[in-house]
Amino acid sequence: MSRNKDKHEGASGRTYHIMSEAERASGRRGGWTSLEVTGGVRALAPQLFQLSHLTALYLNDNSLQRIPPDINMLANLHTLDVSNNKLRTLPAELGDLIQLRELLLHNNYLRVLPYELGKLFHLQKLGLHGNPLSKEMLSIYNESNGTSKLLTYMLDNLQAYTNESVTATLPPQRPWIPLTRPNRTRPTCIFTVMCYNVLCDKYATRQMYGYCPSWALEWDYRKKGILDEIRHYSADLISLQEVETDQFYNFFLPELKSDGYDGIFSPKSRAKTMGESERKYVDGCAIFFRSAKFALVKEHLIEFNQLAMANSEGSDNMLNRVMPKDNIGLAALLKTKEAAWENGIPTDSSMLGQPILVCTAHIHWDPEFCDVKLIQTMMLSNELRSILDDSARTLRLAGQRENVQLLLCGDFNSLPDSGVVEFLSAGRVSSEHRDFKALGYATSLRRMPGSEHEFTHNFKLASAYSEDIMPYTNYTFDFKGIIDYIFYSKQSMTPLGLLGPLSQDWFREHKVVGCPHPHIPSDHFPLLVELEMCPASANSNGLIGRR
Numbered sequence: 249m250s251r252n253k254d255k256h257e258g259a260s261g262r263t264y265h266i267m268s269e270a271e272r273a274s275g276r277r278g279g280w281t282s283l284e285v286t287g288g289v290r291a292l293a294p295q296l297f298q299l300s301h302l303t304a305l306y307l308n309d310n311s312l313q314r315i316p317p318d319i320n321m322l323a324n325l326h327t328l329d330v331s332n333n334k335l336r337t338l339p340a341e342l343g344d345l346i347q348l349r350e351l352l353l354h355n356n357y358l359r360v361l362p363y364e365l366g367k368l369f370h371l372q373k374l375g376l377h378g379n380p381l382s383k384e385m386l387s388i389y390n391e392s393n394g395t396s397k398l399l400t401y402m403l404d405n406l407q408a409y410t411n412e413s414v415t416a417t418l419p420p421q422r423p424w425i426p427l428t429r430p431n432r433t434r435p436t437c438i439f440t441v442m443c444y445n446v447l448c449d450k451y452a453t454r455q456m457y458g459y460c461p462s463w464a465l466e467w468d469y470r471k472k473g474i475l476d477e478i479r480h481y482s483a484d485l486i487s488l489q490e491v492e493t494d495q496f497y498n499f500f501l502p503e504l505k506s507d508g509y510d511g512i513f514s515p516k517s518r519a520k521t522m523g524e525s526e527r528k529y530v531d532g533c534a535i536f537f538r539s540a541k542f543a544l545v546k547e548h549l550i551e552f553n554q555l556a557m558a559n560s561e562g563s564d565n566m567l568n569r570v571m572p573k574d575n576i577g578l579a580a581l582l583k584t585k586e587a588a589w590e591n592g593i594p595t596d597s598s599m600l601g602q603p604i605l606v607c608t609a610h611i612h613w614d615p616e617f618c619d620v621k622l623i624q625t626m627m628l629s630n631e632l633r634s635i636l637d638d639s640a641r642t643l644r645l646a647g648q649r650e651n652v653q654l655l656l657c658g659d660f661n662s663l664p665d666s667g668v669v670e671f672l673s674a675g676r677v678s679s680e681h682r683d684f685k686a687l688g689y690a691t692s693l694r695r696m697p698g699s700e701h702e703f704t705h706n707f708k709l710a711s712a713y714s715e716d717i718m719p720y721t722n723y724t725f726d727f728k729g730i731i732d733y734i735f736y737s738k739q740s741m742t743p744l745g746l747l748g749p750l751s752q753d754w755f756r757e758h759k760v761v762g763c764p765h766p767h768i769p770s771d772h773f774p775l776l777v778e779l780e781m782c783p784a785s786a787n788s789n790g791l792i793g794r795r
Contacts, residue, residue, distance in 0.1 A: 282327075285310065297321040308332050308352065320344035331355055331375060343367040346459070346725075346761060354378050361385065366403025369458030369725075371395065400454060404461045407766075417758050418767055423748040425717065430590070430744055430780050437588045437602060437781040438744070439541060441712075442483035443657040443734050444774035445610070445722075446474050447764065448490040448531040457764055457771070459725055464766040471495070473769030475503055481747070481776050484588075486511075486536040487608035487657035487734075493519065494528035504536050511536035512547045516610075517554070517574035533578040533608045533658075541588035545603065546642070548635050550577035555627045563692035570620050577609035577628045581639050581652070602653070602783060603643055605636060609658035611668065618683040622667040625660065626696055629671070629705040632656070633697075653781060654707055656735040659772065663729055664715055672735055673711060676704045710738035712777040718749050724771050725762035734775050740782050747776035 282304040285292075289310040297318040304327040312333040319328075320341035328345070331354035338353075343364025348371050355378035365374075374395040381389075388398045430438060449467040454460075463469060478486060486509070491500060496513040504511060515532035522530065537544070556571040583601040609628055612620045632654065639652050662668035667683035679690060679701055698704040712734040713721075721732040736743070750773060754760070763771045 281324075282306070292316060294318065300324060303327070305329070315339055315342070317341040323347065326350065328352070338362050338365075340364040344759065346370060349373065351375070361402065363402045363406040366399050366401070366406055366461075367459065368399060369403075371399060374398065396454075399458075400462055404463055406461070417754075419754045420751050422750055424745055425748045426745040427743050431782075432591055435589050435591050435783060437584050437783075438590050438778065439484035439538075439588060439781070440481070440776060440778045441485045441487070441655060441657065441734055441736075442478065442481055442774050442776050443487045443608070443659075443732055444474075444478070445489040445659045445732060445770060445772035446491060447770040447772065448492045449495070450492065450529055450531065451490070452764065457724070457762065459762050460764045461766065465764060467495075470764065470769040471499060473767075475500075477769070477774060478504070479507065481774065482507075483776060484538045484541055485606055485655070486534075487606070488534040488536070489608065489610040489659045490531045491534045492529055492531050496532075496534055500534065500536075508539055509536040510539050510544065512544070512578065512580055514549045514576055514578050516576055517551045533576060533610055535578060535580045535606055535608055537580065537582055537606070541585055542582040542604075543585060543601075545581040545583055546639070548579040548581070548631075550579065550609070550628055550631045552576065552624045552627055555631065556623070559627070559692050559695060561692040561694070563689060565619075565687045565689060566623075566692040569617065569687070570623050573612045573617070573620055573624070575610055575612050575624060577607055577631070577658070579605055579607040579632065579635055581605050581635070583643075602781070603639060603651075604653040604655060604781070605632070605639060606655045607632060607657070609656070609660065611658065611660045611662065613661045618662075618666065619685045619687055619689070621660070621662050622671065622677070622681070622683045623689065623693070625662075625668045625671060626677075626693070626703055626705075629707065630696055632707070633705065653740055654709070654737045655741075655779075656709065657733065657775075659732050661731050663731065669711070669733070671703070671705070672709055672733075675707065675709075676702050678702050708737065708739050709735040711735055712743050712746055712779075713775060717746070718773075718775070719752075720749075720773075721775065722772050723755075723763045723768075732772060732775055734777050736777075736779055742780045744778040744780050746778070747774070749773075 281302055283299065283302055284306040286309060289312060300322060301324060302322050303324050305322065305325055306329045308329045308331040310333050312330065312335060315330060315335065315338060317339040319339060323345065325345050325348055327350040328348060329352040331352045333356055335356040335358060338358065338361060340362040342362065346367060346369065348368050350373040351368065351371060352375035354375045358379040358381060360382070376389055385398065388394060388401055391397055430436060452465045452470065454462055454465065457465060491513065493515045501511055511534055513532060513534040515527065515530040519527045519530040552573060552575050553571050556566055560566040560571065581603060583603045586600060611624050636652050636654065660668050667677050667681045671677040693703065696703050715730060718730060720728045721730050722728065
């Protein structure tokens, strides 16, 4: 026992503060989150597993012969010590304690471990010494970084050793949500649009996604699921992010060409500074379009670091925060073909080749750089305005109408309440918006459209998805939220229907804590919307008329 009257040592030398009568009388609350059970205990009372607030449970130095499956009710445990007991087996339910950082099992009679322990992807310390485990497990455990390697081994082999079929728990098909009927009284162009961040191979690591078996993170496994998903939904326009350069040219393009698509691609800006052997691993954005319905007129690359440099105006924040980020936007100026039109072709034959500018973007990811996200989006909008002006001039020379429809897709890494989404949806954002972080960008942004008090754009855009339809588009253990979007010109396009969310019941029933997953090849879910586009008429190209 400690000599300090209000402190006591537990069986393993852990020190505890015992609340005094005066402290209790003053109303002080204990708020205890640790529990030590000592004294040769042979069995655990069921009431123990009602203490779901516990973060540390010390059951070491007892005579326990089993741990009940109800241990999984202590979902907040970070530390569990059951060393120096008489355990011969462990319950598979231990694998549900995914918050565990420390699991001590020293000096028991364990010959095998449940492979479900591989699901403990937060575990940093695993104590196994003094158990008669198999040579195979002990050899892995005794290697350098043995805990991580053993957990990976157990997760990778979980299905094989538990007789679970990989196909047994397929998620149900996502529902199609009809919104309105198409207009059958006039020619309209009806097409589907997919937006999908496919998670490039370089980012799909066990360090990032420790809850996913390593074999399900391998590109050769995931690419089949990604391509199957793209082919299943068979969209007319496909916007992809995080596509590696080599994978675009040697996988996506040849595979989708065989399905009747053509496509364009650009890697992030850093690719320009790399040699060929490194450049092929740089990810970027891609746009595919069904060749029977659309023809490519021109492609445009938007490099945010170049735009930041050109607009820095001596701003240290623009140079040090915005310019180093090598995110890009990519736009394809397309025109429709006869096969794109339903109920006959437009009576004005010049409308047959209705131009549409399809843009995809991948905005910076870090939540600490919300100012960068907003500025990148503003620069993107400004560039799209220039591209549309240039497209109108080009098409006028070719005998086409001046109006160009706009479709903007991408991973904007921004939640629905962000400045980015406010700017795109409302057409304006205050120059004092919290996302600018009061970092003094006013001088460097003075070329952006707007006034002293707000920045604006004159596109009239709407988001195809809303929060009540899709609660999240990115689903990992640490983050679940909406960051992917499809924006369309709401004056000339009408959403007819869209793809609903994955079943939340399936996630819950199968304890899927994050993606990728053996059945879900990316940490993002694809968005899919069917749009009806009317032939353009004067000033109906999704732009707000100048006042």
